[in-house]
Amino acid sequence: MQRLLIIFFLCWSVTSPAQDNALSDLLFIEAESFTDKGGWKIDQQSFDVMSSSYLLAHGMGRPIPDAVTTVSFPKTGTYHLWVRTKDWAPFPKGPGKFQVAVNGQTLDTEFGVSGSAEWQWYYGGETEINQTEVELALKDLTGFNGRCDALVFTTDDSFTPPNQPQVLMGFRRAQLGLTEEPTNAGNFDLVVIGGGMAGTCAAISGARQGLKVALIQNRPVLGGNNSSEVRVHLMGDIDKNYYPKLGRIVDELDSGDPGNGNPDGDLYGDERKLAVARSEKNLSLFLNTHVDQVEMKDGQIAAVIGRDIASNQEYRFSGSLFADCTGDGTVGHLAGADYRAGRESQAETGESLAPEEADNFTLGTSNLWASVELDTPTTFPETPWAIQFSDEYHIDEHKADWQWETGFGNFNTITEAEEIRDHNLRAIYGNWSYLKNQKADKYANHELAWVAYIGGKRESRRLLGDHILTQMDIQDGVMYSDGLVTATWTIDLHFPNAENSKYFPGEEFFAATKHIRVQPYTIPYRCLYSRNVPNLFMAGRDISTTHVAFGSTRVMRTCGMMGEAVGYAASVCRKYDVLPRAVYEQHLDELIDLVSEDIVEVQK
Amino acid sequence: MKASLLLILTITTLFWELIPPEKKVFEVNTNDSVLVEVMLRYEAEQPQEYVAHVTTPVCKEGLCHILVADLYWDLLGNFLRYELPPDQPLTKFDHKEFTKEDYEKLDKILANEYSLLGEHAIEDLVDESTELVSEEVDAVTGATVKAVQNTVVSGAVYSTYALWHLANGEIARLIPTYTQQQLDEDLLQQFFASDYYPYHYYAIDQLKPEQFFEYMPQLIRLVKESSIFVVRYALNKIPTSIYQDSDWQNQLVQQFPDIDFNAQQLLLKKLQSVPLASSSMEVLAYHLDQLSEQQLTQVLGLMTDNPQQVNKASIDKIVLLLDHTNPVYHQPAYQALKELSAYNSQAQQALNDHETSSP
Numbered sequence A: 001m002q003r004l005l006i007i008f009f010l011c012w013s014v015t016s017p018a019q020d021n022a023l024s025d026l027l028f029i030e031a032e033s034f035t036d037k038g039g040w041k042i043d044q045q046s047f048d049v050m051s052s053s054y055l056l057a058h059g060m061g062r063p064i065p066d067a068v069t070t071v072s073f074p075k076t077g078t079y080h081l082w083v084r085t086k087d088w089a090p091f092p093k094g095p096g097k098f099q100v101a102v103n104g105q106t107l108d109t110e111f112g113v114s115g116s117a118e119w120q121w122y123y124g125g126e127t128e129i130n131q132t133e134v135e136l137a138l139k140d141l142t143g144f145n146g147r148c149d150a151l152v153f154t155t156d157d158s159f160t161p162p163n164q165p166q167v168l169m170g171f172r173r174a175q176l177g178l179t180e181e182p183t184n185a186g187n188f189d190l191v192v193i194g195g196g197m198a199g200t201c202a203a204i205s206g207a208r209q210g211l212k213v214a215l216i217q218n219r220p221v222l223g224g225n226n227s228s229e230v231r232v233h234l235m236g237d238i239d240k241n242y243y244p245k246l247g248r249i250v251d252e253l254d255s256g257d258p259g260n261g262n263p264d265g266d267l268y269g270d271e272r273k274l275a276v277a278r279s280e281k282n283l284s285l286f287l288n289t290h291v292d293q294v295e296m297k298d299g300q301i302a303a304v305i306g307r308d309i310a311s312n313q314e315y316r317f318s319g320s321l322f323a324d325c326t327g328d329g330t331v332g333h334l335a336g337a338d339y340r341a342g343r344e345s346q347a348e349t350g351e352s353l354a355p356e357e358a359d360n361f362t363l364g365t366s367n368l369w370a371s372v373e374l375d376t377p378t379t380f381p382e383t384p385w386a387i388q389f390s391d392e393y394h395i396d397e398h399k400a401d402w403q404w405e406t407g408f409g410n411f412n413t414i415t416e417a418e419e420i421r422d423h424n425l426r427a428i429y430g431n432w433s434y435l436k437n438q439k440a441d442k443y444a445n446h447e448l449a450w451v452a453y454i455g456g457k458r459e460s461r462r463l464l465g466d467h468i469l470t471q472m473d474i475q476d477g478v479m480y481s482d483g484l485v486t487a488t489w490t491i492d493l494h495f496p497n498a499e500n501s502k503y504f505p506g507e508e509f510f511a512a513t514k515h516i517r518v519q520p521y522t523i524p525y526r527c528l529y530s531r532n533v534p535n536l537f538m539a540g541r542d543i544s545t546t547h548v549a550f551g552s553t554r555v556m557r558t559c560g561m562m563g564e565a566v567g568y569a570a571s572v573c574r575k576y577d578v579l580p581r582a583v584y585e586q587h588l589d590e591l592i593d594l595v596s597e598d599i600v601e602v603q604k
Numbered sequence B: 001m002k003a004s005l006l007l008i009l010t011i012t013t014l015f016w017e018l019i020p021p022e023k024k025v026f027e028v029n030t031n032d033s034v035l036v037e038v039m040l041r042y043e044a045e046q047p048q049e050y051v052a053h054v055t056t057p058v059c060k061e062g063l064c065h066i067l068v069a070d071l072y073w074d075l076l077g078n079f080l081r082y083e084l085p086p087d088q089p090l091t092k093f094d095h096k097e098f099t100k101e102d103y104e105k106l107d108k109i110l111a112n113e114y115s116l117l118g119e120h121a122i123e124d125l126v127d128e129s130t131e132l133v134s135e136e137v138d139a140v141t142g143a144t145v146k147a148v149q150n151t152v153v154s155g156a157v158y159s160t161y162a163l164w165h166l167a168n169g170e171i172a173r174l175i176p177t178y179t180q181q182q183l184d185e186d187l188l189q190q191f192f193a194s195d196y197y198p199y200h201y202y203a204i205d206q207l208k209p210e211q212f213f214e215y216m217p218q219l220i221r222l223v224k225e226s227s228i229f230v231v232r233y234a235l236n237k238i239p240t241s242i243y244q245d246s247d248w249q250n251q252l253v254q255q256f257p258d259i260d261f262n263a264q265q266l267l268l269k270k271l272q273s274v275p276l277a278s279s280s281m282e283v284l285a286y287h288l289d290q291l292s293e294q295q296l297t298q299v300l301g302l303m304t305d306n307p308q309q310v311n312k313a314s315i316d317k318i319v320l321l322l323d324h325t326n327p328v329y330h331q332p333a334y335q336a337l338k339e340l341s342a343y344n345s346q347a348q349q350a351l352n353d354h355e356t357s358s359p
Helices: A165-176 A197-208 A248-253 A270-278 A330-335 A417-438 A471-475 A498-503 A547-553 A556-576 A580-586 A588-596 B002-018 B100-111 B157-168 B170-182 B185-193 B197-206 B209-225 B228-237 B240-244 B246-254 B261-271 B278-286 B293-305 B312-322 B327-341 B345-357
Strands: A007-014 A022-030 A041-043 A054-058 A067-072 A077-085 A098-102 A120-129 A133-140 A144-154 A183-193 A213-216 A283-286 A289-297 A300-308 A314-324 A339-341 A369-373 A446-451 A461-463 A483-487 A521-524 A536-538 B022-029 B035-043 B046-060 B063-073 B079-083 B126-133 B140-144
Touching: A022 A067, A022 A077, A022 A165, A054 A133, A077 A098, A098 A120, A098 A144, A120 A144, A133 A144, A144 A417, A183 A197, A183 A283, A183 A300, A183 A556, A197 A213, A197 A248, A197 A270, A197 A283, A197 A556, A213 A314, A248 A270, A248 A556, A270 A283, A289 A314, A289 A330, A300 A330, A314 A330, A314 A556, A330 A461, A330 A536, A369 A417, A417 A446, A471 A521, A471 A547, A483 A556, A483 A588, A536 A556, A547 A556, A556 A580, A556 A588, A580 A588, B022 B170, B035 B170, B046 B157, B046 B170, B046 B185, B063 B157, B063 B170, B079 B100, B079 B157, B100 B157, B157 B170, B185 B197, B185 B209, B197 B209, B197 B228, B209 B228, B209 B240, B209 B246, B228 B261, B240 B246, B240 B261, B246 B261, B246 B278, B261 B293, B278 B293, B278 B312, B293 B312, B293 B327, B312 B327, B312 B345, B327 B345
Parallel strands: A183 A213, A183 A314, A213 A283, A314 A536
Antiparallel strands: A007 A022, A022 A144, A041 A054, A054 A144, A067 A133, A077 A120, A077 A144, A098 A133, A289 A300, A300 A314, A339 A461, A369 A446, A483 A521, B022 B035, B035 B046, B046 B063, B063 B079, B126 B140
């Protein structure tokens, strides 16, 4: 029995009209805890909505190998199976079909094709358990993104696992034993949450300044949108910096430019990033850990708690300083930090590029994909459940670029992250099916080589600092005394492509943009810490800007440099035992000196 | 001799018959002051497409070459294709012939009526500061401005620009007006009967509200066979009076299983605002177990909104859902039967039967 597999054999007290106070046996299994995932992938992107990860059968249209695990039943007998799943594409019935096998015997019920997009428990029928050690398997039938959150076996035929979110959360925590104290992962000078470019640079920067740093990342790789899981290339220049010392860690992590959505994932340098992070002796790396709770003390964050996305083991990270590099501003949100989401109105910000009325519009999320050309023809099935295309409208491309994007206020990028990803998948598979089956002369020999199941998110919350960067700051090139990180990217605010909008109003998945050119400008340090959670830094897309200014600051080399700056600032905090604001108010010169060191000519 | 003459005459006549007849319909002066005659071609006495046989100089600072091409448009002014004389291929800077890729790129560019080429003067498209000097002749050409590199065939900015403006300029704008002037019953029928989706939109747009009844056979054909986007367009344009007519309503509902999800949703939405005929309901009831949860709620809602029209066959289909293996169906089906039972004795009976047989 593998140690990490969290399976609890509980006597679940069930009260029902038919069976008052009956005692029955119940076995709860998180799908993501299966020891052998086969071809299934762990998806934690909706953790904040579901309080759990789940397994995803991401086979790009080809059935994937089974996920298999061994469990111990409390006793033999007749059990009722419940499976928590959904039909991810009920248009009208989705393709995510799978079955459960018990000791090699596949049960009849097919899951994932109910026509309902709600996550809920589905009854899988009765099964005889003749021995207590049992092998379970999840058998994918299509390769088209079936998904399974958890399984329950119960001897009580009147028991239905709870669906109501709060009750379910309690049930799940009780089953997983998460009511007890989380494992202590240590006490740190700086706890960085989020291992994208910003977080990785923040952690390395802090560690190199001598801080004891924890870097917590909810995926198995570092790099976020620049990892092989998302494959967006690094943008923003590091050679025009006011303080050229910033950008050195970004440069170390940069393994060249393979463009967006390159079919060769190795080119994005996951190993390089991991190697650089692991070589820092002051840096403790915690991969596959999703932070979903904070502990507050006297208005400050005392600790964050994260859960292993596979084993569900909880860990507690205490510290003096925290850096929210989650992109979504998750830690700030949990800690009660002020934030904005969507677009401010022109009246509020005075920006010419802001809309007249504030709204919930955000830039979208991309799931990139690529095909490769083979020597022989391949097939791809019809996908009636996907977005439908025709000669009149389809996207005649063998790979994706940044334009493949869903969001634009049609979906909430945090609470509907799963729906956004799924909409992207429906666009990709629907279009690819059209190209393969209707344009065989051009695409017969092309094969999907890679489709991202992790969404490359552009925008969510923006945590507010003592300064909120605006369009005017950028276009006027305002040099504040704490101007620190040099940004160079255009104001690049995507919107739905007009033709896509015509055919899919309110369901757009293809973007356009207009680049508003800017001269290099500096982002003030005051944009990099929360204005009301005193020990919280931020770096990345969730820093303190307006929506318009975010259009320029959001690119990953720039985000990485924000992280580097946070690492330096955190070291000043520790040296004087002060909070981030005091660095601006009392020790700004020292911070500037730190980022200026070793530079022969700095024109101040 | 006579026989030879007769043979030649016959062959000439046959040859003439093979060439689709065309007649000049209007002429256009291009920016380069070249007069272009636009012809309408016929096949089987039906207008097929417009064509212009173009011979135009493409010039840059006095250095010119002659571009000879036949350009074709559909009857609505959408550019279709160009044809070149076999001995006069397109050339790039330094008279290099277009490659296969260049032609493919040109096809894409010309097909984009919203190209940046429409917004820019030719001078904006070449970077005069980085002139390339021809090694072959005493000619210079500016390097293509980076921003429009995808908009032109590299090394052939002037040809691309000239062809795009011929294809998507004044001629394309005048054709719809000319076609509209010629529109009669025959041409409208031709558009409806065509397999070419742009004509379907056009034909639907020509119908006045009172004409829809007359053209419903043609519209049903489009719903069955045209582009998914035309289907949605047609379902939207069909007036409420048609949806209220039980026969046409039923014919439209018959298409429900075969149209795509978005069109299904549109049809259900249209049905919500009209009385639903018993026959239509039966068609929908037959497909209940193939619906998504959302659709099931909508269809059962249509039934409970029209309780008197729900016949025994439809009730039976709802009853089947009560014991269906898909749990998503149970509750809505039970709820619908309960609501229907207040007005419909068969529903009442079915509910009673189910409840007495349940453990």
